[in-house]
Amino acid sequence: MRRLFPVTDETAAPAPDGPSGEGAGREWSLAELAAAYAYPGPGTGRAVPYLRANMVSTLDGAAQHDGRSQPISSAADMRIFGTLRALADVVVVGAETVRREGYRPARARAEFAALREAAGQAPAPAIAVVSAGLDLDFSLPLFTSPQVPTLILTGAAAAPDRVAAAQEAGARVVVAGDGMGVDPARAVAALAELGHTRLLTEGGPRLLGQLVAAGVLDELCLTLSPMLTAGDAQRIAGGPAVTVPHRFSLLSMLEEDGFLFTRYGRA
16 A cells, blocks of 8 residues: 555554655555554444444445446455455355355455464454345355355244255354344344454445444445446445434545545444
8 A cells, every 4th residue: 555644543554664654655564454454442432343344436436337346446455355354253245245246255364364363263254144035056165165154144034945055055044133134233233142243344235225224334444446437336335315324434544546445433
């Protein structure tokens, strides 16, 4: 990364070669990114669990191009993507995003092994798929060969045969709603009961909209891509509008090649 624009001393790491971004010529190390994006620790006044979202948007508000986020991303965005995953206990994702993006299990990375071990974490984060109908291909590696068993968050009224199919594939089914759907607050609480307090969601827009509406999102890591796509692509969050807009505060911002990597926390 080339520049860091710190907003608070607590949330912004120093620039690699100095506090004013003199290290603009070299890439940030993964260790420096991990420090810049560290979850709040004890004594910060933040309650656990802590849920952050990581999303990317073009200048004109598109969260996808041709149905996928990869075309509006960048190499630096993917480094941050990997870092945020490496810091998390679990990655929460919607079923439609799993289908569209071809989700695979999170992998253990040697660069973060010591950090995860010191934090008492598994070698890799679990993936938690939010799905009401469990319309998922359970033959995919996400279910058959993850390092950490994949979780499926669903409602109590989910079809028993689909629940059985998920369990036979090796997934752990977690009930987080009374009907067909998932209640976001119950999902967060259920993950915390399993020991997952450092939560990361990668969307998609429908799931993020539900989390926003439920008031359970603590932080948004938003990559602003210097691209214009027009069209009718989804925004980063969809669904019904909240009655009163939720105010978030800018915590820190990184820049590389015109991409802005921002962190916003609940105000």
